[in-house]
Amino acid sequence: MATTIADVFKSFPVHIPAHKNLDFDSLHELPDSYAWIQPDSFPSPTHKHHNSILDSDSDSVPLIDLSLPNAAALIGNAFRSWGAFQVINHGVPISLLQSIESSADTLFSLPPSHKLKAARTPDGISGYGLVRISSFFPKRMWSEGFTIVGSPLDHFRQLWPHDYHKHCEIVEEYDREMRSLCGRLMWLGLGELGITRDDMKWAGPDGDFKTSPAATQFNSYPVCPDPDRAMGLGPHTDTSLLTIVYQSNTRGLQVLREGKRWVTVEPVAGGLVVQVGDLLHILTNGLYPSALHQAVVNRTRKRLSVAYVFGPPESAEISPLKKLLGPTQPPLYRPVTWTEYLGKKAEHFNNALSTVRLCAPITGLLDVNDHSRVKVG
Ligand SMILES: C=C1C[C@]23C[C@@]1(O)CC[C@H]2[C@@]12CCC[C@@](C)(C(=O)O1)[C@H]2[C@@H]3C(=O)O
Numbered sequence: 547m548a549t550t551i552a553d554v555f556k557s558f559p560v561h562i563p564a565h566k567n568l569d570f571d572s573l574h575e576l577p578d579s580y581a582w583i584q585p586d587s588f589p590s591p592t593h594k595h596h597n598s599i600l601d602s603d604s605d606s607v608p609l610i611d612l613s614l615p616n617a618a619a620l621i622g623n624a625f626r627s628w629g630a631f632q633v634i635n636h637g638v639p640i641s642l643l644q645s646i647e648s649s650a651d652t653l654f655s656l657p658p659s660h661k662l663k664a665a666r667t668p669d670g671i672s673g674y675g676l677v678r679i680s681s682f683f684p685k686r687m688w689s690e691g692f693t694i695v696g697s698p699l700d701h702f703r704q705l706w707p708h709d710y711h712k713h714c715e716i717v718e719e720y721d722r723e724m725r726s727l728c729g730r731l732m733w734l735g736l737g738e739l740g741i742t743r744d745d746m747k748w749a750g751p752d753g754d755f756k757t758s759p760a761a762t763q764f765n766s767y768p769v770c771p772d773p774d775r776a777m778g779l780g781p782h783t784d785t786s787l788l789t790i791v792y793q794s795n796t797r798g799l800q801v802l803r804e805g806k807r808w809v810t811v812e813p814v815a816g817g818l819v820v821q822v823g824d825l826l827h828i829l830t831n832g833l834y835p836s837a838l839h840q841a842v843v844n845r846t847r848k849r850l851s852v853a854y855v856f857g858p859p860e861s862a863e864i865s866p867l868k869k870l871l872g873p874t875q876p877p878l879y880r881p882v883t884w885t886e887y888l889g890k891k892a893e894h895f896n897n898a899l900s901t902v903r904l905c906a907p908i909t910g911l912l913d914v915n916d917h918s919r920v921k922v923g
Protein backbone atom coordinates (compact mmCIF):
# COMPACT_ATOMS: atom_id res chain seq x y z
CA MET A 547 0.00 0.00 0.00
CA ALA A 548 1.24 3.51 -0.84
CA THR A 549 2.60 5.53 2.08
CA THR A 550 3.01 8.87 0.35
CA ILE A 551 0.40 10.84 -1.51
CA ALA A 552 2.70 11.00 -4.54
CA ASP A 553 2.51 7.20 -4.87
CA VAL A 554 -1.15 6.69 -4.15
CA PHE A 555 -2.36 6.61 -7.74
CA LYS A 556 0.05 3.80 -8.67
CA SER A 557 -2.73 1.49 -7.49
CA PHE A 558 -5.46 3.57 -9.15
CA PRO A 559 -4.26 4.66 -12.60
CA VAL A 560 -6.71 6.67 -14.70
CA HIS A 561 -6.45 6.56 -18.45
CA ILE A 562 -7.91 9.76 -19.79
CA PRO A 563 -6.86 10.42 -23.39
CA ALA A 564 -5.85 14.03 -22.81
CA HIS A 565 -4.37 14.58 -26.27
CA LYS A 566 -7.77 14.21 -27.93
CA ASN A 567 -9.56 16.57 -25.65
CA LEU A 568 -7.48 19.51 -24.76
CA ASP A 569 -7.53 21.71 -27.83
CA PHE A 570 -10.52 23.83 -26.79
CA ASP A 571 -9.67 26.65 -29.21
CA SER A 572 -10.49 24.40 -32.12
CA LEU A 573 -14.02 23.68 -30.85
CA HIS A 574 -16.57 26.23 -32.07
CA GLU A 575 -19.59 24.15 -31.15
CA LEU A 576 -20.08 22.05 -28.07
CA PRO A 577 -19.37 18.43 -29.01
CA ASP A 578 -21.89 15.96 -27.65
CA SER A 579 -19.19 14.46 -25.44
CA TYR A 580 -19.14 17.78 -23.51
CA ALA A 581 -22.91 18.28 -23.34
CA TRP A 582 -24.06 17.65 -19.78
CA ILE A 583 -27.72 16.79 -19.63
CA GLN A 584 -29.56 19.24 -17.43
CA PRO A 585 -30.19 17.36 -14.21
CA ASP A 586 -33.61 17.89 -12.71
CA SER A 587 -33.08 15.50 -9.87
CA PHE A 588 -31.92 16.05 -6.27
CA PRO A 589 -29.79 17.78 -5.17
CA SER A 590 -28.70 19.85 -8.14
CA PRO A 591 -31.63 21.76 -9.63
CA THR A 592 -29.43 22.48 -12.60
CA HIS A 593 -25.85 23.43 -13.09
CA LYS A 594 -26.70 26.05 -15.67
CA HIS A 595 -28.21 28.69 -13.43
CA HIS A 596 -25.04 30.66 -12.91
CA ASN A 597 -26.50 33.67 -14.69
CA SER A 598 -30.01 33.31 -13.41
CA ILE A 599 -32.04 34.73 -10.57
CA LEU A 600 -31.27 31.79 -8.34
CA ASP A 601 -27.89 33.42 -7.86
CA SER A 602 -29.32 36.60 -6.49
CA ASP A 603 -30.85 34.57 -3.72
CA SER A 604 -30.33 36.40 -0.42
CA ASP A 605 -28.10 33.57 0.74
CA SER A 606 -24.50 34.15 -0.11
CA VAL A 607 -21.28 32.49 0.94
CA PRO A 608 -19.99 34.40 4.01
CA LEU A 609 -17.32 37.02 3.43
CA ILE A 610 -14.98 37.27 6.42
CA ASP A 611 -12.47 39.99 7.17
CA LEU A 612 -9.63 38.21 8.94
CA SER A 613 -8.48 41.40 10.63
CA LEU A 614 -11.72 41.66 12.65
CA PRO A 615 -11.56 40.71 16.34
CA ASN A 616 -14.51 38.32 15.94
CA ALA A 617 -13.05 36.55 12.88
CA ALA A 618 -12.76 33.21 14.73
CA ALA A 619 -16.46 33.15 15.63
CA LEU A 620 -17.39 34.07 12.05
CA ILE A 621 -15.18 31.28 10.70
CA GLY A 622 -16.72 28.75 13.10
CA ASN A 623 -20.22 29.74 11.95
CA ALA A 624 -19.30 29.65 8.29
CA PHE A 625 -17.64 26.24 8.58
CA ARG A 626 -20.61 24.85 10.43
CA SER A 627 -23.34 26.17 8.17
CA TRP A 628 -21.68 26.36 4.75
CA GLY A 629 -18.43 24.41 4.93
CA ALA A 630 -17.02 27.43 3.09
CA PHE A 631 -16.41 31.17 3.19
CA GLN A 632 -14.49 33.87 1.41
CA VAL A 633 -11.71 35.66 3.25
CA ILE A 634 -10.18 39.12 2.84
CA ASN A 635 -7.34 40.82 4.73
CA HIS A 636 -5.72 37.41 4.90
CA GLY A 637 -2.14 38.69 4.65
CA VAL A 638 -1.22 36.92 1.39
CA PRO A 639 0.28 39.61 -0.85
CA ILE A 640 -1.95 40.52 -3.79
CA SER A 641 1.19 40.65 -5.95
CA LEU A 642 1.76 36.94 -5.22
CA LEU A 643 -1.81 36.11 -6.22
CA GLN A 644 -1.26 38.00 -9.46
CA SER A 645 2.03 36.21 -10.06
CA ILE A 646 0.59 32.72 -9.59
CA GLU A 647 -2.33 33.61 -11.86
CA SER A 648 0.11 34.85 -14.46
CA SER A 649 2.17 31.61 -14.23
CA ALA A 650 -1.01 29.57 -14.69
CA ASP A 651 -2.06 31.77 -17.61
CA THR A 652 1.36 31.43 -19.27
CA LEU A 653 1.21 27.67 -18.82
CA PHE A 654 -2.27 27.17 -20.27
CA SER A 655 -1.51 29.55 -23.17
CA LEU A 656 1.24 27.23 -24.45
CA PRO A 657 0.37 25.20 -27.56
CA PRO A 658 -1.40 21.90 -26.72
CA SER A 659 1.49 19.76 -27.95
CA HIS A 660 3.90 21.71 -25.74
CA LYS A 661 1.75 21.35 -22.63
CA LEU A 662 1.63 17.61 -23.21
CA LYS A 663 5.40 17.49 -22.61
CA ALA A 664 4.46 17.87 -18.95
CA ALA A 665 1.49 15.50 -19.07
CA ARG A 666 0.50 13.67 -15.90
CA THR A 667 1.05 9.95 -16.33
CA PRO A 668 -1.96 7.64 -15.72
CA ASP A 669 -0.56 6.59 -12.33
CA GLY A 670 1.08 9.92 -11.45
CA ILE A 671 -0.09 12.78 -9.27
CA SER A 672 1.63 15.84 -10.78
CA GLY A 673 1.47 17.31 -14.25
CA TYR A 674 -0.80 18.58 -16.98
CA GLY A 675 -4.10 16.98 -18.00
CA LEU A 676 -7.76 16.55 -17.30
CA VAL A 677 -8.68 16.60 -13.64
CA ARG A 678 -8.59 13.07 -12.18
CA ILE A 679 -12.25 13.04 -11.22
CA SER A 680 -13.16 13.28 -14.93
CA SER A 681 -13.34 9.52 -15.07
CA PHE A 682 -16.39 9.50 -12.77
CA PHE A 683 -18.58 11.60 -15.05
CA PRO A 684 -20.26 10.44 -18.22
CA LYS A 685 -19.45 13.71 -20.00
CA ARG A 686 -16.25 15.66 -20.52
CA MET A 687 -15.52 18.74 -18.46
CA TRP A 688 -14.72 22.04 -20.15
CA SER A 689 -11.41 22.52 -18.38
CA GLU A 690 -7.78 21.54 -18.23
CA GLY A 691 -5.55 21.35 -15.18
CA PHE A 692 -2.01 21.24 -13.90
CA THR A 693 -1.29 19.59 -10.56
CA ILE A 694 1.79 20.27 -8.45
CA VAL A 695 2.68 17.98 -5.55
CA GLY A 696 6.26 18.43 -4.34
CA SER A 697 8.68 20.22 -6.64
CA PRO A 698 7.40 21.31 -10.07
CA LEU A 699 10.99 21.59 -11.31
CA ASP A 700 11.04 18.69 -13.77
CA HIS A 701 7.73 19.61 -15.39
CA PHE A 702 8.50 23.33 -15.46
CA ARG A 703 11.84 22.59 -17.17
CA GLN A 704 9.93 20.81 -19.91
CA LEU A 705 7.47 23.67 -20.27
CA TRP A 706 9.85 26.61 -20.01
CA PRO A 707 13.44 25.50 -20.65
CA HIS A 708 14.72 29.07 -20.17
CA ASP A 709 12.24 30.46 -17.71
CA TYR A 710 11.41 27.65 -15.30
CA HIS A 711 13.29 29.16 -12.37
CA LYS A 712 10.99 32.16 -12.04
CA HIS A 713 7.84 30.01 -12.07
CA CYS A 714 9.33 27.57 -9.53
CA GLU A 715 10.03 30.45 -7.15
CA ILE A 716 6.46 31.70 -7.43
CA VAL A 717 5.06 28.24 -6.67
CA GLU A 718 7.40 27.86 -3.67
CA GLU A 719 6.41 31.25 -2.29
CA TYR A 720 2.74 30.43 -2.86
CA ASP A 721 3.16 27.18 -0.94
CA ARG A 722 4.74 29.02 2.03
CA GLU A 723 2.04 31.67 2.19
CA MET A 724 -0.86 29.26 1.73
CA ARG A 725 0.49 26.77 4.27
CA SER A 726 0.74 29.53 6.82
CA LEU A 727 -2.78 30.79 6.06
CA CYS A 728 -4.18 27.25 6.23
CA GLY A 729 -2.55 26.76 9.64
CA ARG A 730 -4.02 30.02 10.89
CA LEU A 731 -7.51 29.19 9.62
CA MET A 732 -7.35 25.64 11.00
CA TRP A 733 -6.58 26.88 14.51
CA LEU A 734 -9.17 29.66 14.37
CA GLY A 735 -11.86 27.25 13.17
CA LEU A 736 -10.91 24.42 15.53
CA GLY A 737 -10.49 26.83 18.44
CA GLU A 738 -14.20 27.55 18.13
CA LEU A 739 -14.82 23.89 18.92
CA GLY A 740 -12.54 24.06 21.96
CA ILE A 741 -9.67 22.26 20.24
CA THR A 742 -6.12 23.18 21.23
CA ARG A 743 -2.66 22.21 20.00
CA ASP A 744 -2.51 19.49 22.68
CA ASP A 745 -5.43 17.74 21.00
CA MET A 746 -3.66 17.54 17.66
CA LYS A 747 -0.02 16.62 18.16
CA TRP A 748 0.31 15.67 14.50
CA ALA A 749 0.18 19.37 13.57
CA GLY A 750 3.80 19.55 14.76
CA PRO A 751 5.50 20.87 17.93
CA ASP A 752 4.61 24.47 17.04
CA GLY A 753 1.28 23.55 15.52
CA ASP A 754 2.54 24.92 12.22
CA PHE A 755 1.66 21.93 9.98
CA LYS A 756 5.22 22.07 8.66
CA THR A 757 5.18 18.49 7.39
CA SER A 758 1.71 18.67 5.86
CA PRO A 759 1.76 17.89 2.15
CA ALA A 760 -0.37 19.94 -0.22
CA ALA A 761 -1.35 20.00 -3.87
CA THR A 762 -1.44 23.20 -5.89
CA GLN A 763 -3.95 22.77 -8.66
CA PHE A 764 -4.09 25.21 -11.58
CA ASN A 765 -7.44 25.09 -13.39
CA SER A 766 -8.23 26.68 -16.73
CA TYR A 767 -11.74 27.07 -18.12
CA PRO A 768 -11.55 28.33 -21.71
CA VAL A 769 -14.42 30.37 -23.20
CA CYS A 770 -17.18 27.97 -24.11
CA PRO A 771 -19.49 28.15 -27.15
CA ASP A 772 -22.45 26.76 -25.20
CA PRO A 773 -21.83 27.32 -21.49
CA ASP A 774 -25.37 26.48 -20.38
CA ARG A 775 -24.93 22.93 -21.58
CA ALA A 776 -21.35 22.48 -20.41
CA MET A 777 -19.61 22.02 -17.05
CA GLY A 778 -16.16 23.24 -16.03
CA LEU A 779 -15.58 20.98 -13.04
CA GLY A 780 -18.28 18.58 -11.91
CA PRO A 781 -19.70 18.47 -8.36
CA HIS A 782 -17.16 17.15 -5.88
CA THR A 783 -15.70 17.58 -2.44
CA ASP A 784 -11.95 17.77 -1.95
CA THR A 785 -10.21 15.18 0.23
CA SER A 786 -8.24 17.88 2.05
CA LEU A 787 -8.48 19.37 5.51
CA LEU A 788 -8.91 22.76 3.85
CA THR A 789 -8.78 23.96 0.27
CA ILE A 790 -8.10 27.60 -0.55
CA VAL A 791 -9.22 28.72 -4.00
CA TYR A 792 -8.01 31.86 -5.72
CA GLN A 793 -10.50 32.55 -8.49
CA SER A 794 -9.32 36.01 -9.52
CA ASN A 795 -12.16 38.11 -10.95
CA THR A 796 -14.28 35.69 -12.95
CA ARG A 797 -17.26 33.97 -11.43
CA GLY A 798 -17.74 30.25 -11.88
CA LEU A 799 -17.23 28.59 -8.49
CA GLN A 800 -20.46 27.39 -6.89
CA VAL A 801 -21.11 25.78 -3.52
CA LEU A 802 -24.08 23.55 -2.78
CA ARG A 803 -26.25 25.07 -0.07
CA GLU A 804 -28.26 22.85 2.25
CA GLY A 805 -28.09 20.03 -0.25
CA LYS A 806 -30.45 21.81 -2.62
CA ARG A 807 -29.17 24.83 -4.51
CA TRP A 808 -25.97 26.03 -6.04
CA VAL A 809 -24.75 29.39 -4.82
CA THR A 810 -22.12 31.28 -6.81
CA VAL A 811 -19.14 32.56 -4.85
CA GLU A 812 -18.97 36.13 -6.15
CA PRO A 813 -15.37 37.14 -6.83
CA VAL A 814 -14.08 39.82 -4.45
CA ALA A 815 -10.84 41.66 -5.24
CA GLY A 816 -7.99 39.86 -3.47
CA GLY A 817 -10.43 37.41 -1.86
CA LEU A 818 -9.69 33.74 -1.25
CA VAL A 819 -12.33 31.03 -0.97
CA VAL A 820 -11.83 28.60 1.89
CA GLN A 821 -13.55 25.22 1.76
CA VAL A 822 -13.78 22.38 4.24
CA GLY A 823 -12.47 19.11 2.79
CA ASP A 824 -13.46 15.56 3.72
CA LEU A 825 -10.62 15.11 6.23
CA LEU A 826 -11.68 18.14 8.29
CA HIS A 827 -15.21 16.76 8.11
CA ILE A 828 -13.91 13.52 9.62
CA LEU A 829 -11.72 15.30 12.19
CA THR A 830 -14.69 17.35 13.44
CA ASN A 831 -17.01 14.34 13.35
CA GLY A 832 -19.16 16.08 10.75
CA LEU A 833 -19.54 19.36 12.69
CA TYR A 834 -17.76 21.14 9.86
CA PRO A 835 -19.15 19.49 6.74
CA SER A 836 -17.08 19.28 3.58
CA ALA A 837 -18.32 21.62 0.86
CA LEU A 838 -19.73 20.12 -2.31
CA HIS A 839 -18.71 22.49 -5.08
CA GLN A 840 -18.44 22.78 -8.85
CA ALA A 841 -17.18 25.25 -11.44
CA VAL A 842 -19.29 26.48 -14.35
CA VAL A 843 -18.02 28.15 -17.52
CA ASN A 844 -18.98 31.14 -19.63
CA ARG A 845 -19.10 32.31 -23.24
CA THR A 846 -16.98 35.44 -23.12
CA ARG A 847 -14.22 35.16 -20.54
CA LYS A 848 -11.73 32.44 -19.96
CA ARG A 849 -11.40 31.68 -16.28
CA LEU A 850 -8.42 30.58 -14.20
CA SER A 851 -8.35 29.31 -10.66
CA VAL A 852 -5.64 28.08 -8.34
CA ALA A 853 -6.68 25.63 -5.62
CA TYR A 854 -4.36 24.91 -2.70
CA VAL A 855 -5.41 21.49 -1.40
CA PHE A 856 -4.00 21.18 2.11
CA GLY A 857 -3.86 17.88 3.97
CA PRO A 858 -2.48 16.36 7.16
CA PRO A 859 1.05 14.90 7.44
CA GLU A 860 1.30 11.59 5.60
CA SER A 861 1.69 9.55 8.80
CA ALA A 862 -1.24 11.18 10.62
CA GLU A 863 -4.29 9.01 11.20
CA ILE A 864 -7.23 11.37 11.06
CA SER A 865 -10.20 10.44 13.21
CA PRO A 866 -12.88 12.40 15.07
CA LEU A 867 -11.27 14.48 17.84
CA LYS A 868 -11.89 12.92 21.26
CA LYS A 869 -13.04 16.23 22.74
CA LEU A 870 -15.93 16.31 20.31
CA LEU A 871 -17.22 12.88 21.32
CA GLY A 872 -19.59 11.86 24.06
CA PRO A 873 -22.40 9.46 24.89
CA THR A 874 -24.65 11.11 22.32
CA GLN A 875 -21.83 11.94 19.91
CA PRO A 876 -20.22 8.64 18.94
CA PRO A 877 -17.35 8.75 16.44
CA LEU A 878 -18.87 8.65 12.98
CA TYR A 879 -15.67 7.77 11.11
CA ARG A 880 -12.78 5.39 11.54
CA PRO A 881 -9.16 6.63 11.47
CA VAL A 882 -7.72 7.16 8.03
CA THR A 883 -4.55 8.70 6.58
CA TRP A 884 -4.69 11.16 3.68
CA THR A 885 -2.98 8.60 1.44
CA GLU A 886 -5.51 5.91 2.27
CA TYR A 887 -8.39 8.34 1.82
CA LEU A 888 -7.10 9.50 -1.57
CA GLY A 889 -7.27 5.83 -2.59
CA LYS A 890 -10.89 5.68 -1.39
CA LYS A 891 -11.67 8.82 -3.39
CA ALA A 892 -9.98 7.37 -6.46
CA GLU A 893 -12.16 4.29 -6.17
CA HIS A 894 -15.45 5.61 -4.83
CA PHE A 895 -15.36 9.34 -5.60
CA ASN A 896 -18.21 11.17 -3.80
CA ASN A 897 -19.07 8.01 -1.84
CA ALA A 898 -15.59 7.92 -0.25
CA LEU A 899 -16.79 9.42 3.03
CA SER A 900 -19.33 6.66 3.56
CA THR A 901 -16.63 4.00 3.06
CA VAL A 902 -14.93 5.16 6.29
CA ARG A 903 -18.16 5.76 8.16
CA LEU A 904 -18.67 3.76 11.35
CA CYS A 905 -22.35 4.20 12.10
CA ALA A 906 -25.41 6.19 11.13
CA PRO A 907 -25.88 9.56 12.89
CA ILE A 908 -27.64 9.23 16.19
CA THR A 909 -30.66 11.15 14.86
CA GLY A 910 -31.13 8.46 12.26
CA LEU A 911 -31.24 11.21 9.68
CA LEU A 912 -29.08 11.19 6.62
CA ASP A 913 -25.68 12.78 7.00
CA VAL A 914 -26.03 16.27 5.50
CA ASN A 915 -22.85 15.57 3.70
CA ASP A 916 -23.77 12.28 2.16
CA HIS A 917 -23.06 13.19 -1.45
CA SER A 918 -23.48 9.69 -2.70
CA ARG A 919 -26.74 10.68 -4.30
CA VAL A 920 -25.44 13.54 -6.38
CA LYS A 921 -26.47 12.82 -9.93
CA VAL A 922 -25.00 14.24 -13.03
CA GLY A 923 -26.66 14.10 -16.39
C1 LIG B 1 -3.60 15.49 -3.51
C2 LIG B 1 -4.60 15.62 -4.36
C3 LIG B 1 -5.91 16.18 -4.01
C4 LIG B 1 -6.64 16.16 -5.33
C5 LIG B 1 -6.05 14.96 -6.00
C6 LIG B 1 -4.59 15.20 -5.77
O1 LIG B 1 -3.88 14.09 -6.07
C7 LIG B 1 -4.09 16.36 -6.63
C8 LIG B 1 -5.16 17.28 -7.08
C9 LIG B 1 -6.34 17.43 -6.14
C10 LIG B 1 -7.63 17.64 -6.92
C11 LIG B 1 -7.86 19.08 -7.38
C12 LIG B 1 -9.17 19.12 -8.17
C13 LIG B 1 -10.31 18.39 -7.46
C14 LIG B 1 -9.84 17.03 -6.92
C15 LIG B 1 -11.01 16.24 -6.32
C16 LIG B 1 -9.08 16.29 -8.00
O2 LIG B 1 -9.52 15.48 -8.79
O3 LIG B 1 -7.76 16.69 -8.00
C17 LIG B 1 -8.71 17.26 -5.95
C18 LIG B 1 -8.16 16.02 -5.29
C19 LIG B 1 -8.70 15.74 -3.92
O4 LIG B 1 -9.08 16.61 -3.17
O5 LIG B 1 -8.69 14.55 -3.59
Ligand SMILES: O=C(O)CCC(=O)C(=O)O
Nearest residue numbers: 763765793799841851853
Ligand atom coordinates in the same frame (compact mmCIF):
# COMPACT_ATOMS: atom_id res chain seq x y z
O1 LIG C 1 -12.19 26.56 -10.29
C1 LIG C 1 -12.69 26.65 -9.18
O2 LIG C 1 -13.17 27.68 -8.73
C2 LIG C 1 -12.77 25.40 -8.30
C3 LIG C 1 -11.59 24.50 -8.40
C4 LIG C 1 -11.72 23.28 -7.56
O3 LIG C 1 -12.75 22.98 -7.04
C5 LIG C 1 -10.55 22.42 -7.37
O4 LIG C 1 -9.49 22.62 -7.99
O5 LIG C 1 -10.66 21.47 -6.54
Ligand SMILES: [Fe+2]
Nearest residue numbers: 782783784839
Ligand atom coordinates in the same frame (compact mmCIF):
# COMPACT_ATOMS: atom_id res chain seq x y z
FE1 LIG D 1 -12.44 21.29 -5.57
